[in-house]
Amino acid sequence: IRPEDDPFIEHYQTPPILEILCEEDGDFADSMATFIQAIADSETLITKESVRRYGGFYGPTCVVDFALMPGSTSNVVNQILKTIHIPVMHKQAILSAKSWGMNTSYGIGDSFAHAIENGASAAEAAAKEVESMQMIYKEPVEAQGKLMDDAGHSSFDVRAFMEGYKKEMRSVVKAAMDDGVHYGNIVTVPAYCVGDIGHHIGQASYNMCKDDVTLAIIQATAKVMEASLKDNLGKFMHPSQVLNLATGSTACATEYILELDGFNSTMVVDLLTKRFHNYVQQYPTRGAAAELHNCDFMDMIHRGSTYISAARKARSSAKIDLVPKVNGFAVDLGAITHNEVLMNPQRYTYPACGITVRFSSLMRLADYPCLLTPEPVTATMMTNIIALNKEVPGSPVRGCKNCASCIIDAKHEYCQWKESV
Structure with a gap:
């Protein structure tokens, strides 16, 4: 695996799992469709957050934060979810899928920034951003495949891997659904199970x-x-x-x-x-x-x-x-x-x-603190903690994580930890 391709090893699990949930549960698929429409209806919000991210408004930002810090994708997803009426469990699952669950490699504002720099108007860039955000939920596997195409990924066939993974995991996901495991945990735990081979050990x-x-x-x-x-x-x-x-x-x-x-x-x-x-x-x-x-x-x-x-x-x-x-x-x-x-x-x-x-x-x-934080230990232990509390969504973190970046750039009032769905 090329070094340039190894960060994405963690992003091929949640997309297939999310597709399985939609295929096996029509009600969840309906909720997802409602959310996808809500993304389009939230163009003003997405534009504001994309502009802020593009200009560095929030200061250093973890765009794929495992909590809900300002400027993160999960923060924006949470704001959108609060505007729609679907089952709370479905809201929590959709939110989990873009926090500790890693539904594609996409981070809020990326399409907007590139469109602006390529000469698009703010309105045109916002439309592209909405399209990108919708795609990762409409077609998670294909969206991740396209993102990897754009990134020049060449180490292996990512679509074939995700389709194979989806086939192998379907029975496991169905068993978890039948056992009453919260959907937010179903999209999260598989993402915990990867990252070492080819990435941390890469x-x-x-x-x-x-x-x-x-x-x-x-x-x-x-x-x-x-x-x-x-x-x-x-x-x-x-x-x-x-x-x-x-x-x-x-x-x-x-x-x-x-x-x-x-x-x-x-x-x-x-x-x-x-x-x-x-x-x-x-x-x-x-x-x-x-x-x-x-x-x-x-x-x-x-x-x-x-x-x-x-x-x-x-x-x-x-x-x-x-x-x-x-x-x-x-x-x-x-x-x-x-x-x-x-x-x-x-x-x-x-x-x-x-x-x-x-x-x-x-x-x-x-630039790479994963083995200091330490990610492998956190992932393993959280998997076990979730297993002991399968009915409660284990992600994202529903609490203030005392962000260090707030010491310089005061941004507490833009956080969503207390408002998490």
């Missing part, structure tokens, strides 16, 4: 990890998570606590490594936000997803900094190890402090001036 990842320091950061954060989970095994009372510690421990680890080079989350959020606004000027047709991983990275270190800062304050001047706590669970940072590579950055630059080595590797990972 050529681009390998190329990135040729750098010793970058690989050491990934390995050390994973070991911090493992040690922290093992240390707290007897203390967990609920599955969500395990997930919170898993993701919180790696957030602590990443922020701690950042601080070893004299940086902190506030400085990095400021830097990447300023860079974003300049990037918009230089690349008006930037990919819709260009800065989404920067957003994930900033959110992670921002979260980690709250735990690290609290631990530093609690330790005061005592000469003891720094032990941050995530919701009361201790995080073991020993895998970092005992790491030969991370504790000897001078070996990877001009030795007398090795003060930015770890930071430079973290900036590489800011």
